[in-house]
Amino acid sequence: MSTVANTPARVASDVQRKGEASLWRDARRRFFKNKLAVAALVVAVALILTAIFANVIAPASYDYSVIGDALQFPNRQHLLGTDSVGRDFLSRLIYGARISMIVGFSVQAIAVLIGVSLGMLAGLLGGWVDYLIMRCVEVLTAIPGILFALFLISVFGGGLRNVILAIALVGWIDLCRLTRAQFLTLREKDYVLAARSIGTSPFQIATRHLLPNALAPLIVAVTLGIPSAIFTEASLSFLGLGINDPLPSWGKMVADANSYIRVYWHLGLFPTLLIATTMLSFSFVGDGLRDALDPHLNK
């Protein structure tokens, strides 16, 4: 393969690769000029590291409870106090980051797998495949996503795995639509025609030409999908229909705090602050990426 120089396909793909490289370099430069996005990225990375090293950072285990220590205000021994069954609140918040990140990232992984492949199929094949996939999308969008997830959980029960599956089952829709729309516009481009004319197989056209060019908006969508999945998990757990005790979920901690909030303010304040910080930082990173990757959009 390497002995053949300068076949048209090779030249074409070289040109494309060069174009891409400068696109990514430009995007990186634009992203790092955006102070808000960079600050958000720092916070997001800190949250991810907290999630990964939760067992190292946390002063205690998330399920170690001493009933005698229940409902303490922040003090020297328990920096953020204890909850209603005497578990160290700081430790639970730290492990809560892990749960949130697990949910956010695995939901997006599943959503990419389903959404991008179905979107590729629909955009590439058209016809009845497209029709079938789009009708499925339409049915799923006839109900608000969170309601659908609630419904699924009421049927199949909560718990980490089911929560992830329930959110992912709705989460792929936007990615599917986006991929399809990208493929529909991109497949009319001249370079696709050129590739087709030299006999490139549809599969190769899809993976080598269409997908790389559709990548930028997909990356933005996935980045913004992470906080939205965390949002949904927190909401489900808040209703008591998500993560089960003793696993710590910020949403559930807020719900538990509701009965003690009159006195024990710390139980309500800290998890809500963390939810807000997470949502804001990931959203700002996503917005920053969008501005960096698509200079034509906005402004």
Place this chain on the structure above:
Amino acid sequence: MARYLLGRVIGLIGVFIAVSIVAFLLMHSIPGGPFDEEKSPLPPAARANILRKYGLDRPLYIQYLRYMGSALHGDFGISFQNPTETVLQTIGRTWPVSLRLGGLTILIALPLGILLGIIAAVKQNTWIDYVTTFVSTLGLTVPNFVIATWLLLLFSVRLRWLPTGGWGGWKTWIMPVTALGLGPMALAARYTRSSLIEVMRADYIRTAHAKGLSGRRVIMRHALKNALIPLITILGPQVPNLVTGTIFVEVIFRVPGLGKFFVSSIYLRDYPMLMATMLLVALLWSATYLLSDILYTVVDPRVRLYGD
């Protein structure tokens, strides 16, 4: 237009039927029902009787057809958790509360959001603009139960100005409406701002300025009219969104509305109630999408629905 509408309505009905089938199958696919051994220990004969009474002993497709048949006549069965009421009566009792909460929220949040958007657009890149952007980002990205908790902490716990929950009198309305309204308000503000900024660059605005009209007049009479058009498509779907939004706000502030009732239906696996609520929301949701599309063509003659 008529043909387009007919097509859309038929599509809607198709989606609606699909939703009902999916919901129905899912609910019946699970082991465990409301008349299980551990929940209500009954002699087998009595249980069989109850199952027959609710039609739970028939094949699934018959149950589905029977259900949809009577649903079309407005009979959604009897709620398992409130056996003295029909589902329709339960919804009729609890929905007005949610509607009032949602309605109040729309009435306050949308005009306020549009106003904030106008101010932010006119005073672009000043501190007012930044504060508006910050508040709208908060309203858009943070779940409303988080906002609700902050309001509780500030106004009920710290300042002791407002009651922590319940539903009766304007004092109990302030926090639920604020928590629910921040999101839609943020959305309205953000879109009004960017849309107005874009419109202000149009030629006819320059013409209006050139004619010597005052800045206020140009904005109110010329720019705003066109800037608000895109809001329809964005805010239309917010209306049913308020229905799901109320779930969280109702739970945290103990408002006796449909949302709170929906949550207890999930805990108790109250099939008739769940099914009816799902159908209701699906109907409301698709109808508002259709309505906002139609409204769009009415307001902006440049948009055509049936061309494509």
